[in-house]
Amino acid sequence: MKIEHVAMWVNDIKAMKTFYVTYFNGKANAKYHNKDKQFESYFLTFAEGARLEIMCKSGIDKPDQNDRIGWAHLAISLGSREAVDHKTALLQNDGYRLVNGPRVTGDGYYESVIEDPEGNLLELTV
Structure with a gap:
């Protein structure tokens, strides 16, 4: 099995893209933007092919605590x-x-x- 990519919801997609590009040498694709769904995303590709999708959408809220089911x-x-x-x-x-x-x-x-x-x-x- 090969994991194709991991995705996470973010609040500030520009800041998060900058962080992962700056500190971990991620290469970002062109931003995908679906205006109807108010959805934006970037795929960031790292050395050896690992990929992280960062996604932002109106109405998605981050839980207030780090201890939660999930990643x-x-x-x-x-x-x-x-x-x-x-x-x-x-x-x-x-x-x-x-x-x-x-x-x-x-x-x-x-x-x-x-x-x-x-x-x-x-x-x-x-």
């Missing part, structure tokens, strides 16, 4: 501990909230968890 976080492999440390420091210095780490987890992963501009959890790992 818990998006894990992004950066290739080394040094890369995790560097990206974590860069994001934190640029004002993004560090949730925890960098650290070695109980099951041996080296990771940090940071929030994207809309509070979605990103697990940065080796």
